[in-house]
Amino acid sequence: MSILVHEKTRILVQGITGDFGARHARLSIDYGTQVVAGVTPGKGGQTFEHNGVKVPIFNTVADAAKQTGATVSAIFVPPPFAADAILECVEADLDLAVAITEGIPVRDMVRAKRAMQGKRTRLIGPNCPGLVTPGRGDKSHGGCRIGIAPGYIHKRGKVGVVSRSGTLTYEAVWQLTCKGHGQSTCVGIGGDPVNGTSHLDVIKLFNDDPETEAIIMIGEIGGNAEVEAARWIKANCKKPVAGFIAGATAPAGRRMGHAGAVIGGAEDTAEAKIKIFRECGISVAETPSDMADALLRVWRG
């Protein structure tokens, strides 16, 4: 198995007719992902075509889900409308909404997250690269790619990867793949201060997933999400975990692209988080080049 999504998961793309959404819908189709519907209000009835694959476009998420059996949405709509797009997925009772959009107002996310309480739809992101469950074909073809990650760097296997950052996730995945170790699922949870799924949420899913044997957790300065996850790992996690924290050199109080990376409380710094990682039995990567090796120091593969 994998977590959250698998090879047969049927996905819809909100914003499939925009440049960004269209480009990544094509790449997902090329990867072999089941892109079964698009949603653009006002363009219902049209068709999105790529390499012989015809994807029907619907006016609403509810219609798209009902007509095609899609259970997961990839959201590429512009920031002012993105929270609305997320809530439309909740209303349609989807399993998962993956918000790629960067730059959603915090107030919109605060309200959306509150409105999602008690609902069954899980949110990943926003401001995230999405998630990939690699396929078993050449260069992991046939997997489920939702978002903007490069598919070919993956390889199907036993390592779960969770991270806030996109390119840093790719770095870890590529290191693993180059050393012959594949991944069960790679999840980018996003760098925004209000997001749907935390490091800990994903770690719990990996812990329960029989296919996942080991975990890489990549974090940043700011917030206490990595610390919360580390303490849970110490008490509950049955699987070896390696960790990396970016931002040791970031100056206090400056925002470095991710809103998450602002220094605040005592356990916010890279130094404090790394110390807690070690106390919790997590194998710490000294540098970003060392992420796969850090895992292989505690897991034979």
Next chain:
Amino acid sequence: MNIHEYQAKQLFEKFGVAVPKGVAVSSVAEFDAAIAQLNTAGGIMVKSQIHAGGRGKGTFTNGFKGGVKFSPTKEKAIENAQAMLGNTLVTAQTGEAGRKVQTIYFTEAANLGKRPDGRDDEYYLAILLDRATSKPVIVASTEGGMEIEHVAHATPEKIFKVHVDPAVGLQAFQARQIAFSLGFTGELFKQCVTLVTKLYQFYWEKDCAMVEVNPLLVTAEGKLLALDAKVSFDDNALFRHPDVVALRDLNEEDAKEIEASKFGLSYIALDGNIACLVNGAGLAMSTMDIIQHFGGSPANFLDVGGGATKDQVTAAFKIILGDPNVKGIMVNIFGGIMDCNVIATGIVEAVKETGLKLPLVVRLEGNNVEAGKATLAASGLTIVSGDTMADAAQKIVKLVNNK
């Protein structure tokens, strides 16, 4: 986005939050007329307007001490304002370079109320996002006028927090909780409930990232006033607040950061001598980290985003080279979907266009990487190739440190 104290207080007034009366001016010629609008019987506060804290304890580069001064008379106020305006104020938060004061804010000096133990009757109030709960939180304390981090550390029992449910907004009982927690009764209790309610309304309606009032003051006449105001806004929400965007003061922002933003680059200057150019914020941060890990010192954070076109790379090089401390450059690109050869071509053209003479180490990884490396090698330029992040960082540190 940050704004000045006087701008924050003008917004407070619009929302019905009580502040001392004040006038902001930016030239000496306006001093007289500004002060004439105030009741100066209790003296005048002269306040330097810069986007940094610690103004009161700051020192000007001309030797004048204090960016915030009580002035008993109009003459003294003008004398103090003249010493501040146009001069550079260095505070604990500005860094050594300090900030040039371009606006002076004159306010009526409040008649400070006293507590039984003789201390000024000052409180602390702030509203911001609590990341752990994804809800706005109102933070209040009886210990105003000092650094709240210190209070939180030394006497956490003196910090009160109320989380607001975004589904229903701030409730009246919650505003009362704050007023009770600060020990107010009678008329002051009512004033506090009103002030907290209005301040929250401002925070929510204007998409603030943070609103901080320190100190919140009780005057000898029994009036609750916001004596200082720090306000920042959520950059992502500025599109729906043109009135807030109009308050932006470019003088307070780094010229190179503004230039970078025009090209979709995210740039932050640091103190080191190895510049870096990276795609993705997380990778950019960790590139700085790995340079330091191998004994170097990063000169900047620079995220070129997902595109990294030739124009962007050229603009990035120009911005990097504008920093005289830079002695070498490390480029680190994980071209997941981008074609590494396109990036390599962009780098070669940018090097030629800018006439780069400094050591340059390039680490490319990802899509079509072999062609990209070949392009760099065939360029005739002295570009050193790094295979991994660690390899590239070690190479650039060695090149820079051996010079």
